[in-house]
Amino acid sequence: MLRTLAALLLLSTSALADTADGDALKGMSWDQIVEQARGGTVNWFMWGGADTINRYVSDHVGAILKRDYDITLNRVGVADAVEVVNIVLTEKEAGVTDAGTVDLIWINGENFRSMKQGDLAFCGYTDLLPNNALVNWDNPAIANDFGVPVDGCEVPWNTVQFAFAHDSADVPEPPRDMAALLDWIKANPGRFTYPAPPDFTGSVFVRHVFYHAAGGADALLGPFDQAKFDAAAAKTWAILNEIEPFLWREGQTYPNTIAQLNELFANGEVAFTFNYDPSQFGLAVQAGTYPETTRSFGLADGTIGNTNYTLIPFNSPNKAAAMVLQNLLLSGEEQLEKAKPEVWGASPAIEISRTSAEVQSGFAAIEGHPSVVSAEELAKAALPELQADWLTAIEAGWQAQVGN
Amino acid sequence: MTGRTNPVWLLLPVLLVLGGLFLAALGLTLIRSFRYMPVLGLTEPDLAAYAAVLSSPGFLASLGLSLWIALASTLLSAVLALGAALLLRQTFPGRQLIGFLFQMNLTVPHVVGAVGMLYLVSQSGAFARLAYAGGLITAPAQFPALTHDPFAIGVILLYVWKEVPFITLILLANLQSIGVDHEATARSLGATRWQAFRHVTLPMLMPGLLAASVLVFAFAFGAYEIPLLLGASSPKALPVLAWQSYTDVDLAARPEAMAMAVIIALLGVLMLLAYARLARPLAERGRHAR
Numbered sequence: 001m002l003r004t005l006a007a008l009l010l011l012s013t014s015a016l017a018d019t020a021d022g023d024a025l026k027g028m029s030w031d032q033i034v035e036q037a038r039g040g041t042v043n044w045f046m047w048g049g050a051d052t053i054n055r056y057v058s059d060h061v062g063a064i065l066k067r068d069y070d071i072t073l074n075r076v077g078v079a080d081a082v083e084v085v086n087i088v089l090t091e092k093e094a095g096v097t098d099a100g101t102v103d104l105i106w107i108n109g110e111n112f113r114s115m116k117q118g119d120l121a122f123c124g125y126t127d128l129l130p131n132n133a134l135v136n137w138d139n140p141a142i143a144n145d146f147g148v149p150v151d152g153c154e155v156p157w158n159t160v161q162f163a164f165a166h167d168s169a170d171v172p173e174p175p176r177d178m179a180a181l182l183d184w185i186k187a188n189p190g191r192f193t194y195p196a197p198p199d200f201t202g203s204v205f206v207r208h209v210f211y212h213a214a215g216g217a218d219a220l221l222g223p224f225d226q227a228k229f230d231a232a233a234a235k236t237w238a239i240l241n242e243i244e245p246f247l248w249r250e251g252q253t254y255p256n257t258i259a260q261l262n263e264l265f266a267n268g269e270v271a272f273t274f275n276y277d278p279s280q281f282g283l284a285v286q287a288g289t290y291p292e293t294t295r296s297f298g299l300a301d302g303t304i305g306n307t308n309y310t311l312i313p314f315n316s317p318n319k320a321a322a323m324v325l326q327n328l329l330l331s332g333e334e335q336l337e338k339a340k341p342e343v344w345g346a347s348p349a350i351e352i353s354r355t356s357a358e359v360q361s362g363f364a365a366i367e368g369h370p371s372v373v374s375a376e377e378l379a380k381a382a383l384p385e386l387q388a389d390w391l392t393a394i395e396a397g398w399q400a401q402v403g404n
Numbered sequence: 405m406t407g408r409t410n411p412v413w414l415l416l417p418v419l420l421v422l423g424g425l426f427l428a429a430l431g432l433t434l435i436r437s438f439r440y441m442p443v444l445g446l447t448e449p450d451l452a453a454y455a456a457v458l459s460s461p462g463f464l465a466s467l468g469l470s471l472w473i474a475l476a477s478t479l480l481s482a483v484l485a486l487g488a489a490l491l492l493r494q495t496f497p498g499r500q501l502i503g504f505l506f507q508m509n510l511t512v513p514h515v516v517g518a519v520g521m522l523y524l525v526s527q528s529g530a531f532a533r534l535a536y537a538g539g540l541i542t543a544p545a546q547f548p549a550l551t552h553d554p555f556a557i558g559v560i561l562l563y564v565w566k567e568v569p570f571i572t573l574i575l576l577a578n579l580q581s582i583g584v585d586h587e588a589t590a591r592s593l594g595a596t597r598w599q600a601f602r603h604v605t606l607p608m609l610m611p612g613l614l615a616a617s618v619l620v621f622a623f624a625f626g627a628y629e630i631p632l633l634l635g636a637s638s639p640k641a642l643p644v645l646a647w648q649s650y651t652d653v654d655l656a657a658r659p660e661a662m663a664m665a666v667i668i669a670l671l672g673v674l675m676l677l678a679y680a681r682l683a684r685p686l687a688e689r690g691r692h693a694r
Contacts, residue, residue, distance in 0.1 A: 082651040089655065093432075093443050110653030117655050118443055190545050196637040198648065249545070253552045253636035267528035269544045392654050403638050404462070 019320035020098035022122045022312075030130055033320050034069065040321030041072040044310075045084040046106035048077020049259070052283050056343050064328060071321045080200075081111040088120045088313045100315030103322045108308040109146040112154060113388040115311060122312040122319060123153040129323060131330035134350035142307050142349065147221070147387030154309035155326045156349035158338075161298070161305035161378040162204055163278040165371070169293040171271050177300040178212040185243045191271040193248035193255060193264065196403050197395040201258040204276055204304055206398050207386065210236045212301065217383045224389035233394070237401040244402065254403060266290055276306075278378070279345030282369030286342070296373040302381035307349055332359035341369040430669070437662035444655055453659035457667065465639035473556050473641060474625035477563035482617045484564065485571035486609070490601075492572065493579050507569050514566060518633040521562050525550040551634045558634035559641075563624050571616040578612040579605075611687045618679045622672055642668055 019025060019036050028036070042065070048054055054077065062073035078084055084105050091100050107115070115121045126132050135156055137143050142156050166174045175181040185192045195202030211217045214232035244251030248270050255261045258275070265273035266289050275281065284290040310329065312322045328334055332355030335348040345368075352363050368374050386394075438449040457463050492503055509517065524530050532547035541547050551558035586608065590600040631641035640648065646668060650661035 080651060082653060085655075086650070089443065089658075093441070114653055114655050190543075198652070249549060249552070252554065253638070256552075256632060256635075256637050264528070267544065269528055388653065392652075399462070399638075 018317050020315070020317045022125065022314070022319050025319055025323070026125055026128070028128075030128055033128065034324055037318075037320035037324045038070045040318045041074055042103045042318055042321045042325050043074045043076055043101060044104040044106070044322075044325070045076045045078055045081075045087075045102050047079070047081065048075075049079070050280065050283060050344075051287075052344055056338055060337065060343075061325070061328065061334065065325060069321075069324050071324060073325065081105060081107045082114070085111050085114045085118075085120070088115070088315065089118050091315055092118065092120060097315050099317050100313055102313050103316040103318045104325060105311045105313065106157065106308065107154065107311045108306060109385065110388045110391055112145045112309065112311065113148050115313075116148065116153065120314055121153040122314050122316065123151060125312075125319075125323065126152045126155055129155065129327040129330065131327050131332075131350075134330060134332065134335075134354045136351045141305065141384065145309060146306065146385045146391070150309070154311040155330060156307050156309050157329055158277075158346040159305065159307050159349050159375075160277045160347065161375065161382060162208070162274065162276050162303040163281075163296045163298050163373050163378060164272050164274045165265070165278075165281045165290070165294055165296040166272050167268070167291050167293050168295045169291065170268070174272070174297060176297065178208060181299075182239065182243060186246050188271065189246045190248055190250070192243075192246070193251075193261065193270055194274075195258050195261050196254035196256060197398045199255075199257050201261075201274065201276060202254070203391065203395055203398075205274060206236070206240070206394060207304060207391070208299070208383075209239055210394055211304075211383060213239055217302075217386070220386055220390065221384060223387060224393065229390065229393055233397050233401075236394075237397065240398070240402045262289075276304075277346070278372050279341065279347075279369070282341050282345055282372040285369070285371045290371070292371075294371040296371060298373060298378045298381060300381060302383040303378060304385055305378070305382045306385045332356055335359075336362045339363065339366055341366070341372065345369060345372060347375045433662050433665050433669075436659055437666045439659040441658065444658075446659070453663040454667075457660055457663045462639065462645065463642075463664070466642045466645045469556060469639045470625055470631075470642040473559050473563070473631065474621045477560045477567065477624045478617050478621040480560070480564045481567040481571055481620055482613060485568045485575060485616075486613065488568060488572045489575035489579060489609075490605075492576060507573060509566060510569050510573070512566075514562070514627070515629050515633070517562055517566055518630050521558055521565075521634060522551060525558065525561070527551075552636045554636055556631070556635055556641075559631050562630055562634060563620070567620045567624075571613065571620065574612050574616045575609055578609055582608050607686075611683060614679070614683055614686060618675065622675060625675075626668060626672060 019040065025033055025036070044057070046057070054075065058073070058075045062075070065071040065073045084102055084107075088100060088102055105111075105115075112121075132155070135142060141159075143150055145154065164174070175184040194205040197203040197206055210232055211220070213235035214220055214228075219228060220232065247254075248264065255264065258273075261270070261273050262284070264270045266284070278296050281290065281294055281296045285292060285294050310326050312319055312326075316322055330350060332350065332352075335350050335355075336359050338344040338346045339348055348363070352360055355363075435449075437453055438451065439446050439453050440449040488506065492499065492506070512520075522529060526532070527544040527547045527549060532541065532544055535541045535547055536544075550561070582605070586604050587600050590604045591597070595603070626643055628641075628643040628647055632644050632647075635641055635644065639645075642664070646661055646664040649657055649664060652658070652661070
């Protein structure tokens, strides 16, 4: 009787492909992991704000997962990855250690640090993924997520770099460096604004001003330094308060989200918008939201770039299926597919030179959207991200000194 | 079983689930607000989170804004709803159609209403475009700022638009049950229209009006999405501030978010108590008026 019960239990777990035990997976070969993953489900929590990205994930990636691995992909859209961090944190507090809701998160930066801070990530397995060989882990911008070592806790998915967008019919010659942009703002009252931090994108804009005030990013890299912060912050708040009367609504209020800034730009109320992912400009033009004459550009003094990743929470019950998905996303074919401007236009996180000849020629054949500044162009002047402690200090300082 | 079972027993399963979940969540929130979160290595409870929240200038500004939004929306809605109920009670051609249209927006979710509000009254909305077409303004910025403004006009407008039909519906039901006898008696005894309303109808309506108003006040005070969509970036309404703190990238900020949630809940309880104290004498007066 007991044996039947045990057999039944075993059968039911294998049918559900429950692979909560990460340590057991780490002892397996990749083929065994793929076998374990069959019949599983991946609850992938990710930012759901772009229809094209959602379509690529749900329809394209989901179909391949089902066809090749019998894995069901369940994409769960969220406004901000921090919501997912809260879910996993609450589950950990409630003692849910092997039956969590979340199997995979699209994540980076501050939220990754939170996951590490709370010991919420499944780590030390990335070497098992065959496509991990395509990743250049010697590149510090890949091996560190906002200055925090990745340590085998996440798998890179895309690389992005901040860029501005403008309507070339409205502003034919946009300012090309931070000093010129600040002058432009003062010369054109009401035509510029940025989302209030802690909005992700608004926060990045403030960091560009912070770099400008500090005389470059180099002195700020490394662990948080109060003296360096104080010196640069004082100048930053002075600059931002000086331009405030020349902003949209005379700076009495700021957009709460990047979506709101995008709307202001789409309506022609402000002359610039910006994004961490320049491919979004092309998608917005395709969708008819932005004018055809939209163009984008970086700054001569550089714009901030980073890598974003996927991460498996410590309590995911479907770790094997999530690993199969991560490996698929990392493949040359999938990195190429999402790099196509009509699909998404995302820059790859792998070394293209390590992919097959077919994939390489595919990448070479991609023609960028005219509204999207090319990754090569932006990469000529790229700035690193600061460690998360700097970010929180900058955001808190902005709220106290500028945005109140 | 032939005797009547006490309904409490029949309700018990539901009460246990609902109450248990509610109290457990409240308890967890309370514990975390005392900075007890072993997951983060916080094991010695203290009141630091409350001290931090109460001493920050942003919190008081947000509290003030939330009280203003709730008070202004409730007063405006109550007055307009009272007028609407008295008008809709009368018989006139097309009354049913107007009554139907009037109640239609009860079915519209708040968020949808807020988006509609943006399309209508924001500086790039339909009214601004009409004003531009009519030559009244030459740039979006010249249209008065009705959304994301310091006085939360957009937020209050949305609540008034949404809550007037709600209160009106309650008042109409009350008016129906009260009937016209009392008023007619007062009028036949020489009271003017105003006197009959002031001393007879209004007191009898007051308990219902007050109850509906308290609901509207509590909702407007505690709702998150409308101030987020239509409110200015600073100060933020209290629930927006609490959510921002709850989604702070630094996990160590969670206790402050919980402290804020507890404070909001406490204020809600205080409001309920105040309502209970107010409602009893009013109900008495309402009965006397009959």
